[in-house]
Amino acid sequence: MRWLVRLAILALIVVAVGLWLTRPRTDAPDLLAGLVPDADNGEQVFHAAGCASCHQPEKATDETRLVLSGGQRFPSPFGTFAAPNISSDPEAGIGGWSALDLWNALHHGTSPEGRHYYPVFPYGSYTRMAPQDVVDLHAFLETLPADPTPNAAHDVPFPFSMRTALGGWKLLFLNDDWVMQGDLSPQLERGRYLVEAMGHCAECHSPRNLLGGLKTGADWMSGAPNPAGRGSFPDLTPPEMSWSESDLVEYFTSGFTPDFDTAGGHMALVVENLAHLPEADRAAIAAYVKALPLD
Structure with missing residues (x-):
């Protein structure tokens, strides 16, 4: 019986430690x-x-x-x-x-x-x-x-x-942690903040693993299937993303692509938001995109 008691105690300790490690955090x-x-x-x-x-x-x-x-x-x-x-x-x-x-x-x-x-x-x-x-x-x-x-x-x-x-x-x-590392220019630092933090662009444009975690490295911003099951979000890395920085800034401003198409679906709402930002911020996002892919 002693080994059963010890096993039960060990199991309780493991559960308690697990619950403590995974508790909701606050500051x-x-x-x-x-x-x-x-x-x-x-x-x-x-x-x-x-x-x-x-x-x-x-x-x-x-x-x-x-x-x-x-x-x-x-x-x-x-x-x-x-x-x-x-x-x-x-x-x-x-x-x-x-x-x-x-x-x-x-x-x-x-x-x-x-x-x-x-x-x-x-x-x-x-x-x-x-x-x-x-x-x-x-x-x-x-x-x-x-x-x-x-x-x-x-x-x-x-x-x-x-x-x-x-x-x-x-x-x-x-x-x-920042995904894009290195000695970045002020514009790229701003672009990184807008893309990786506030804009949460990777939540749609990066693939996920089986547990729903975002993949990084070469997969970062490389496109992903739409979780709703309809189509996919585009790859923003070269050669798929061939637009210039000025093309991207125009797209973030008006929704018009270099091919005279327009943003649709949820991206149309994203453009509505980006159009409210200073042009320097839209340019910083474009600079970040053109600095892809990551190693």
Whole structure:
């Protein structure tokens, strides 16, 4: 009987250590202490981060794009996820969140209630965002309309419905290291921040492994199948991406390609966001794309 008791104790210790290692992480309030919010910069962060693209209601027009009531649905091999309400409504939305709550959501994928968020919320990229930009984004979100639309439920089957397992996913794939390394120019550093952090471009344009983690190295930004099962996201590395930097800047501004086609689908919403940024930022994104592929 002693070996059974010892085995049970060992199993309990292993489970306890595993739960501790995979617990939802948060940071202390002093991380954001002394940062003064700038809602004007927060508006630029909002557009760069593409918040409206996912959280605006279905078929939103110009007048309703800033009503972030959620509801869009995103099919994937792991289930179908519904974008939540992130309006300033204190009950249905995130109007009751502090800047620290937003930081923990973006940086750790942890809710104010201490639960793991699914990585369909691209905190795998947002984790690289700077504290000041998060504080500024929080200030801007507070200026947007409140909407009482309740959140739609995700349709995620077992075992993916077990959020505890997401802690293990984070241990494997969540880190704030930059993918493009080296001695970068100021323009490339800005482009890297816009692409790898706020713009979360790789979430669509990079392939994933069986567990849903983004592949890096030569696979980074090399295109990926659409998780909804319709078509694919294009390869942004040469020779597939043959556009010049000026072609890319024009595309990010107007949606027109060098072949006189236009951006469609979800990319049209991305262009709407990018068009709000300073031209220097669009040029920085173009410079990053033209610096691909990575070794």
